[in-house]
Amino acid sequence: MTASPETVGLAGLAAAAAADKLAADIVAFDVSEQLGIADVFLLCSGNTDRQVRAIVAAVEERLREPAGRPVRREGEREGRWVLLDYVDLVVHVMAAEDRAYYSLERLWKDCPTIPLPEPAPVGTDA
Numbered sequence: 001m002t003a004s005p006e007t008v009g010l011a012g013l014a015a016a017a018a019a020d021k022l023a024a025d026i027v028a029f030d031v032s033e034q035l036g037i038a039d040v041f042l043l044c045s046g047n048t049d050r051q052v053r054a055i056v057a058a059v060e061e062r063l064r065e066p067a068g069r070p071v072r073r074e075g076e077r078e079g080r081w082v083l084l085d086y087v088d089l090v091v092h093v094m095a096a097e098d099r100a101y102y103s104l105e106r107l108w109k110d111c112p113t114i115p116l117p118e119p120a121p122v123g124t125d126a
Contacts, residue, residue, distance in 0.1 A: 002039075003032050008114055010086065011040045011042050014042050014089065015117065024045045024047070025045050026116060027105065027116075034110070042090070045093075046095060052093050059084060060084065067089070070086050070091075071087055072085040079095075080095045081099075
C-alpha cells in the first residue's frame with residue numbers, strides 16, 4: 001500500500017509553504033508500508049526557533065482549507081522540533097541542529113521518498 005494521492009498532494013502543499021519561509025532540506029517519505037499511523041512524513045529544518053515557528057505557521061495556514069487544523073501539535077513552546085499531525089500526513093519542522101542529532105532520515109531510509117515541487121527561485125522577476 002502506498003500513500004494516497006490526496007496525502008501526497010497535502011505534503012506538496014506543506015512543502016511549498018515551508019519553502020516560502022526558507023525551510024531547508026525539505027524531504028517527504030512514504031511511510032505507509034512501515035507505519036499504520038500515517039502515510040507520509042514531511043521533514044524540514046529552520047535555522048532558529050523563530051524560523052521554525054514561522055514555518056509551522058505557514059504550513060498550518062496553507063493546509064487549513066484542504067485539511068483543517070492538525071489533530072495534534074507538539075513542541076511548539078520550545079520551537080526546536082514541532083510536530084503537526086494531520087492523521088495521514090505528519091509534518092516535522094526541526095531546528096537544524098536537532099535534525100542532525102536525531103537523524104530521522106536515517107531511521108526512514110528504507111522508505112521511498114516522495115517527489116516534491118521545486119520551490120520558486122527567490123528574487124527573480126518571472
